[in-house]
Amino acid sequence: MKRSRDTVTTLLIASLALSPAVFGQTTPPASASSEVVNLAAFEVTSTSDTSYLASESTTGTRVATKIADLPFVVNVITSEFLNDFDYFSLAGNLGTTSSLNGVDTEGNYFMRGFPGTFYLWNGFYRLGLVDRVTLDRIEVIKGPNAAIYGQTSPAGTINMVTKQPTGTESEDVTFTRGSFDTSRVEGHANTPLGSVAGVKVVNRFSFEGMDNGYDTPYAYEHTRSLGDVVKLTLNDHSSMVAEVEWYKNLFIPVTGEQLFDYNSTTKAYTGQLAPIALARFSQDGPNTRENREMTNFYSNYENRISDVWSVRLGGYFYDRHNSEDYNGLSNEFDPNLGQVVGISTKPSRTILNEDGGAGQADLLAHYYLFDHSVENKTLFTLDWSENWRYRLGTGLPSTLTKLLPSAQSPGNPNYSAVPDYPSWTVVTRNDKTRWDTEGVFARDQVTMFNGRLLAFAAIRHDQVTYNLNFGNQYSPTAPAFALSAAGQVQHFVDSAWTPAGGINFKVTPKAAFYANYSQSFQASAQSAKLGDQPLPNTRGNGVDYGFKCSFLDDRLVFTIGGYYVTETGLKITVVDPVTNVSESVAGGSQNSRGVESDFTYRLGENLTVLGGFGVVNARLLNEGTNTTADGRRPPNIPIDNGGLALRQDFKGTALAGFSIHAGIKYDGVSYPNSTATAVGEANLRLPAYYTVDVGVNYTWTQMVHGVKLFQTVGLNVDNALNADYVDTNTAPGASRGFFVRYSIKH
Secondary structure, eight states, X not given: OHHHHHHHHHHHHHHHHTSHHHHTOOOOOHHHHHHHTOGGXXXXXXXXXXXXXXXXXXXXXXXXXXXXXXXXXXXXXXXXXXXXXXXXXXXXXXXXXXXXXXXXXXXXXXXXXXXXXXXXXXXXXXXXXXXXXXXXXXXXXXXXXXXXXXXXXXTEEEEXXXXXXXXXXXXXXXXXXXXXXXXXXEXXXXXXXXXXXXXXXXXXXXXXXXXXXXXXXXXXXXXXXXXXXXXXXEETTXXXXXXXXXXXXXXXXXXXXXXXXXXXXXXXXXXXXXXXXXGGSOSSGGGOEEEEEEEEEEEEEEEEOSSSXXXXXXXXXXXXXXXXXXXXXXXXXXXXXXEEEOOOXXXXXXXXXXXXXXXXXEEEEEEEETTTTEEEEEEEEEEEEEEEEEEEEEEOOHHHHTTSOSEEOTTSOOOTTSOOGGGXXXXXXXXXXXXXXXXXXXXXXXXXXXXXXXXXXXXXXXXXXXXXXXXXXXXXXXXXXXXXXXXXEEEEEEEEEXXXXXXXXXXXXXXXXXXXXXXXXXXXXXXXXXXXXXXXXXXXXXXXXXXXXXETTTTEEEEEEEEEEEEEEEEEEEEOTTTOOEEEEEEEEEEEEEEEEEEEEEETXXXXXXXXXXXXXXEEXXXXXXXXXXXXXXXXXXXXXXXXXXXXXXXXXXXXTEEEXXXXXXXXXXXXXXXXXXXTTTTOOBOOEEEEEEEEEEEEEEEETTEEEEEEEEEEEETTTOOOOBOTTSOBOOOOEEEEEEEEEO
């Protein structure tokens, strides 16, 4: 602990050395003073009711910054975009963002060729389970720059930013009904509650309830969520927010995946796709289910101490419960037998409970140097988090597993062989993991040459302390690093420094060159199992570069750039040349290079077009004993991806009140099992695919008892061309669906 405190002290001194007191700085000029004292120093302005565009972001900087001025790439998906297309789930629906794919409800995704395993929620750790009903926008930061938040994948991260209360009273409710027996209701109530002892109080309440099926047998989803945010404006220079959210999800997943022709006699793949329609065959029937519940609490206090100094204090708590029954899937279809073969005969049931909390303190100095020719923002952050994970896994005795079928006939499946709960008596996993993280971060940003150059440098240090308890599971013959007796706790500490720096230089008033270098890290024990050897951190490092441009009176804004990212220290298996014994080491590596572009184009007042496209060349460099995988693409990563969306209003025309929207999402060829060792499996390819979504809305106003109401009816058609496809996670996509919506707003 002394080392951690010394680190904090050193960085605090370094941060204060950059403060205006050292430089003898006076207060900023009057023309900039209003910006400095603005309470929104840590917050961006919410988008309008109809905008797909966002001009500011806090992700990657912690302070409000224009996206065009950032020295790295941040993409923003607004709630208006999600609501227009009536996307019930974020999974698979963020495809207009370049180099991002495979997003699911659990917080998993792929970006720039690397996997990510969690989201952020207002900048704090979040294990998926997010509904659009509380969101203002989704901010996507790409690359190791995401290490500003601590340990993370070199992919980057996805930050869910919730909508805050406003001073205007409003209420709305929306009903949706459609294909696959889908029904959904959601609503909001924004209520100014007046002043108490000079403190202004506003409240925002949100709710959602949805039930829907899919065109895959047995698949079903049931969600419920509630959210409430209270904002207190304490005075003209300080405010406080408290937010609570509850989310419930009962899910019978699409228990099928793309099948490939397989010869069960020769144990080899032929390389041919089985009919895509077979991907909708439910291998598990109704026996696989997930029941998930999560509660989050977030609080935030901001105070403008002076014209120069601002402070923000934040706190977060989460509690998640998850139970899962999983029977396992196969991708092997033997056309000679007409059966799906290779189905797991060792199904599992897991109880997973997770909870934790975090605290964060930001101190911001916004000041000017050298006769006001240099604008400076110095940020110093301290944060702490504690996370607990309890996992109990159970399985069936061998006397029962040998009775389970390892093959299923799509024409005559047998789902009755899986026994009821009392039979699951074999404990396969029983562990409790705790990890505590102490982090310190310092960042300095300067703007000079009349705003033409923005440059930043940052450094972060994290210390992660692990305590692993495997209950009564131990191994009497365990190696030195493992547990040899019941009740022992495995304890170790990881730490890392992660620097970053970059520039944004306006080559012309409308075109800026950006470049940055950053590092990231991930500790190795979040999901450790009994007998796992503690390994050093994985480390990521990468560079971004490109141009951000704004033309046609800022109506056309786009970014085009490239990146090169490498991750080292991945867990692999090697054979000791002396003992000839296999062992795990942190010797694996992967890199990814690519190009990507994202744009928005406002053609006149009523038409907006946005989109993105990325090409990802990711390669596995060292897979240990699996040498055949070296040089291959990582699993589930499409070679390219992209999307395009538009919204057309008809304000000021004979069709006033109408609006239309349309979008297309595309994923290129991918390799779902590129690290597999079975004959022919590593070369299996999933074909490229695209889907088209379209919709139309009509809005009118009506006075009822002196109250002006806005009413909207809409129709959305998902997968309008009825594409038959499987996504990059090998799950079958839903066929064409029609959804009718009615909303009323005050």
